[in-house]
Amino acid sequence: MKQSALIQGGASGLGQALVDRALKSGEFERIFVTARNPDRIITGDSRVIPIELDFMSDTLIQEASVKVASHTDRLHLVVTTAGILQDESVGVRPEKKLADLTRSKLEFVFSVNCFGPFLWYAALGSLLRHREPLIVATLSARVASVGDNRLGGWHSYRASKTAQNMLTKNLSLELSRTNPRAVIVGLHPGTVDTDLSKPFQTGVSSNKLFSPEQSAAYLWDVLKNLTPERSGQVIAWDGQTIIP
Ligand SMILES: NC(=O)c1ccc[n+]([C@@H]2O[C@H](COP(=O)([O-])OP(=O)(O)OC[C@H]3O[C@@H](n4cnc5c(N)ncnc54)[C@H](OP(=O)(O)O)[C@@H]3O)[C@@H](O)[C@H]2O)c1
Structure with missing residues (x-):
């Protein structure tokens, strides 16, 4: 059976490399690809359906x-890549100390990294509520781990991704009640040479x-080997579970 995939943020960085992987796999009859500017989505393949999303x-x-x-009426693979660490246009930089925190910057980073993905899943509604195999993977980060945090700093980025991880766990529990084949995870891609990590x-x-292509290849392997027992976890590019 041909399936449907949805990749949010598929016009750049890791998202674009994951769209390439999904196309090459031949598993999907359509791949919805979103971006803030849909003109940047590469649409040379008729399976790609570009959609504007901010x-x-x-x-x-x-x-x-x-x-x-x-x-x-149903999606089988949903990948969400949205992430902000620094955005000079709104004065957002990773904080080194508590005094750097402001409400507006916290709200901005949480809106993109945490609220956005889960308001998106809420809006997708019945498209995620079926009994066929389903993977929902949200790009997280190792620095979101409380247990692994030895350096501190980067307050809003870390905390927004930690909160994201909690919502991943909650969604995994909610969907498992009606679909035992649903696997809902966070993914850590490694350190990847993209706009986000450049500074x-x-x-x-x-x-x-890693190059985006290299990380996407690792993450694709992780996605292919997921089992429902791993639902709710955050998983690194090498398949290891990251401690919460
Ligand atoms: N690069 C790394 O080393 C690294 C390490 C750990 C975790 N991650 C995570 O991996 C994910 C992908 O990042 P990347 O490295 O590929 O960086 P990137 O190239 O800067 O991509 C950032 C993504 O966030 C999206 N985005 C930003 N603001 C948005 C908004 N308001 N609404 C919707 N989407 C928005 C962008 O979408 P548009 O193209 O539409 O602007 C883009 O797809 C992020 O969640 C990041 O936190 C990256």
Whole structure:
């Protein structure tokens, strides 16, 4: 049976490399690809359905979900890549100390990294509520682990992804009640050479800095080997579970 995939943030970085993987797999008859600017989505393949989506807009979240539902009544793979660490246009930088916190910057980072993905899943509604195999994977980060936090700092980024991980766990429990084949996970992609990491790559050795294609290949392997027992976990590029 041909399936439907939905990749949020598929016009750049890891998201774009994951769209390539999904296309090459031949498993999907359609792949919904979202971006804030849909003109940046590569549409050379007829299976790609481009959709505008900005997590800062409730209207666009609703409209995008309606567009997906106009093509299919169920999704089998849902990957969400949205992540903000730094955005100079709004003065957001990873905080080094508590005094750097402001309400507006916290709200901005949480809106993209945590509220956005889960308001999106709420809007997708019945598209996720079926009894066929389903994977929902949200890009998280190792720095979201409370147990692994030895450096501190990066308050809003870390905390937004930690809260994201809690919602991943909650969604996994909720969907498991009606679909034992649903697998809901967070993913840590490693340190990847994208716009997000560019200002922070000093000191990362070249063998620990993945290209987006390399990380997407690792993550694709992780996705292919998921079992329902792992639902609710955050899983790294090498398949290891990250401690909460
Ligand atoms: N790179 C790393 O080393 C690394 C390490 C750990 C975790 N991660 C996580 O991996 C994910 C992908 O990041 P990346 O490395 O590929 O960085 P990237 O190229 O900067 O991609 C960031 C993604 O976030 C999306 N985004 C930003 N603001 C958004 C908004 N308001 N609404 C919807 N989407 C928004 C962008 O979508 P548009 O294209 O539509 O702008 C883009 O797809 C992120 O969640 C990041 O936290 C990355």
